[in-house]
């Protein structure tokens with residue numbers, strides 16, 4: 001692994017650095033799994049000991065794989081150690097902890113590191129329900145280690161339940177904790193749905209689809225779509241979007257892609273998009289611009305991109321440069337709806 005190249009490309013995340021360094025020091029005898037693995041430079045020291053990683057976001061997976069690591073869609077097996085980095089959603093993290101515990105061999109060690117500003121202390125009390133917790137503090141982070149003595153099946157089931165998919169009566173959609181606006185349809189998404197025209201289309205893409213609220217909303221009101229593409233970087237969201245679209249008689253294909261860096265399906269008549277504005281905990285309007293610019297490249301000549309964004313986000317110039325024509329169709333409730341048409 002070329003450490004200099006890795007350091008140039010990857011972001012520093014102190015809790016991940018602490019987790020990787022301490023596991024590498026203390027677990028030299030056996031291999032284990034890393035859940036929610038993020039690719040920071042210190043991963044190089046642990047890489048030889050990692051059997052597999054689990055990570056839902058495609059942009060991290062691409063980097064993990066480029067470092068030679070194997071990534072699995074689900075955690076499985078019996079391991080000597082499992083390392084966990086919490087996600088922003090407490091409920092999603094509890095589900096991940098339940099999986100981590102169930103794929104530890106008896107006597108195996110669960111490691112978790114969190115930044116103090118992301119509520120590290122609160123993880124200690126959850127972990128104490130599993131067993132005696134060893135605590136280390138460094139660089140405004142805490143690292144915890146628990147040895148697996150008991151299966152704790154009931155506790156794990158209660159954590160899994162808190163992270164499991166939920167049916168949202170109001171929208172008729174399946175969703176789960178950890179996804180964008182997971183328990184109610186976002187205000188911007190609703191606004192975009194109000195404005196997208198009902199004209200029949202041949203090829204349509206729900207770009208950055210989440211659990212599929214936009215595509216389902218359009219089909220629910222009877223819009224005719226001959227082929228639908230669903231794209232998201234989060235595999236958990238994409239699986240739910242596929243599930244939510246099963247009740248419609250529309251050929252639908254799901255693409256697990258980093259829409260800011262990978263090629264998207266082309267020749268689209270219509271693209272709808274509520275673009276991301278942060279990666280992990282980092283706000284970044286460049287991300288939305290990169291996604292929208294690639295979206296325009298996927299339109300056929302005359303095809304339309306409909307997008308919604310917070311009013312202050314500067315997307316008009318990007319759309320103009322990439323498509324040739326852009327209109328602000330509506331401005332309401334702090335959001336704007338933009339329509340770009342691809343010129344010849």
Ligand SMILES: C[S@@+](CC[C@H](N)C(=O)[O-])C[C@H]1O[C@@H](n2cnc3c(N)ncnc32)[C@H](O)[C@@H]1O
Pocket residue numbers: 059180181186189207208209210211212213214231232233234237257258259260261273274275276277
């Ligand atoms: C603002 S949410 C919109 C979700 C859904 N369309 C809705 O309106 O509820 C943005 C979505 O983009 C996804 N995402 C973030 N970064 C991405 C990337 N680089 N490529 C593709 N999708 C990405 C997130 O997983 C999330 O589902």
